[in-house]
Amino acid sequence: MTRGRFLFVLACIGALVAAVETLRSPDVSAAVVAASMLATTLRFATPLTLGALAGMFCERSGVANIAIEGMMLSAAFGAFIVAAMTRSLAAGVVAGMVVGATMALLHAWLSVTLRVDQIVSGTVINIMAAGVTGFLSTEVVRRKAIEGAGLLPAWRVPVLSDLPVVGPIFQQQPIAWATLALVIGAHFVLFRTVWGLRVRAVGELPRAAHAAGISVQQTRYAAVMVGGAIAGIGGAYFTLEAVPVFEPMMTNGRGFIALAALIFGGWTPAGAWVASLLFAAANALHINAQQFGIPVPSQIVGMFPYVLTIVILAGAIGRVTPPAAVGQPYVPD
Template sequence: MIRAYRTPIVLGVIALIVIVLFGVIGSEGDSTFRISTSGDFFTVPDFVLPSRGTALVLGIVLLAIAAASALLVRRGGRVRAWVLAVFGVLAVFATLSWAIAGGTLPMTQLLQGSLALAVPLVFGALGGVLSERVGVVNIAIEGQLLAGAFSSAVVASLTGNLYAGLLAAAVAGALVSLVLAVFAITYIVDQVIVGVVLNVLVVGLTSFLHSAVLDSASNSPGRLPQIEIPLLAQIPLLGPLLFEQTLIIYLMFIAVAIVTFALFRTRWGLRLRAVGEHPQAADTVGINVARTRFMGVTLGGALAGLGGAFFTLGSVGAFSQEMTAGQGYIALAALIFGRWNPILATLAALLFGFARNLASVLGIVGSPVPSQFLLMLPYVVTLIAVAGLAGKVRGPAAAGTPYIKG
């Protein structure tokens, strides 16, 4: 009985926290949100809101949503994902107005930075979606990102061509996942074990080669240029965010669209999902399970590898040891939090990127929330999600189980 009300209860608790902590106790002063940047078409004035009042109003709205969803559950309905999304955005906004009380928050930079931090997560999560949808658990996303980062830097430096570097990143990611596929599908080794070991292996190999072989000539690829789309780039807020980016970010948007379409609207995608949900049935209707799994895993690895290129070609401009720093595991979290769905996983990755960027921006603005708690957010929400405290999360049925024909 109480289980059915779990979601409304969680929402209600969050709403109360917002009202009490941010509204009643919260600090005095105005919160300023700066929307416009100097290059914009027209200027949008800054939003100035009283911090406590805003939190109070938003908190009451949140409470109303919680109450409405409780009513919905009582009438036998279910709380839709979009309601949760709206709730989440409002809650984040309330937190923001509390956190920056008395200061100014540059929204454009905040969102730009969030998007940048989310890029490898989105690619990694998409790669994970493809791999897990065919039934192979992909803990090796971290290794695929790192391999992509390494080879893109080296190949781009040696050839002098950044786009060759992008290609090399995809190939490297595919190679790592090919090893995963061979061990998991051909040798039927436990997929989690192979994934964990591959991550260690890639860290070892790239760190070794970085110290033993790389020098300034082979590790100075430079950065991808920004491609500005005329006119669109001058729209306030959205322009700099969506239309003034590097190739790799445009590729990301395209990849999300293609993976979603291919997975849910094509025969190919149906077969892929069938293999991950019920390999016996797929085998019975003549689908080659092993080959389909190899394809899904390798394609996924290529995508994740491409995401790795963002660390080098997209942001820093050189490879350094262990530069992915656990982002592959956050991508895994995004994949699970996004319920193995490419679009939801992308949104989760964006949310995690936002949390991470917020941590550093608030660190500069000076806010009452310790940055460590914001950095913890992706893991906590994923923990809550898998523990089923806010609705049950279910992955592809055959993920993790090898298929032995016969």
């Protein structure tokens, strides 16, 4: 993420805080607003960050991914049902990763091997995920009256989590903690390891990677599936960390916002994380607007992340350069 973009994010957050401060009802104290905004923002940022990291591995390898939504939705279902059957939340998370990676495998097969247009392939996966999870949730979950296995408990950092206002930062559920670790881990993997170098090479100039003896197809399959597994964790968040039930279409467009965060963040882990926080903050305000007594219709506040995404894509805050080979199937000579 460029410095200019980073300053822009800070300015946005500043503006957000200022707006809340001037508009909130005097009955709600600043501390309550801050604490509740912090808590909600962190919660909302988790699936966005995971989705963005998922998209990052995929797109860095040259495969466009508009299927993050579908991958997260199917993983949310997989995680729910396996956790419910086994009564093990950990097994649920693993199942989410497996389902996410499986959907990613389908995406890789369609777009890397069969060279189907990558946007079409992503659309197919989104439609498929919506259809299959919708059908199974009525046929299996509702008919068999399957009970969820509950939610992952929060892990608290002693002392720090008892602080006022900033306390919520230090008491989060495991997937939220894991997300922070994944941001750092993804940065290391992408920019410091051999595999990361190869993924980036394949996404920038696949024929160069091929000429250097690297298998473009294998690298793309691996990157897309790693991304799918991360999206799977993001999916598990919905049914194991946010609410203990599965609802059809419950990802509600988070996958697309995650894609926007990825683009905003310039296809880097740290950038994607910061962008996710910004989008999450806007979403948190949308949810909390009424509680804070803000006299602006919450739907108008709710448009903010989407409008912001369009503004960014239009290049108003500096150009974003995607990996050069995104969207192009590789055809060796």
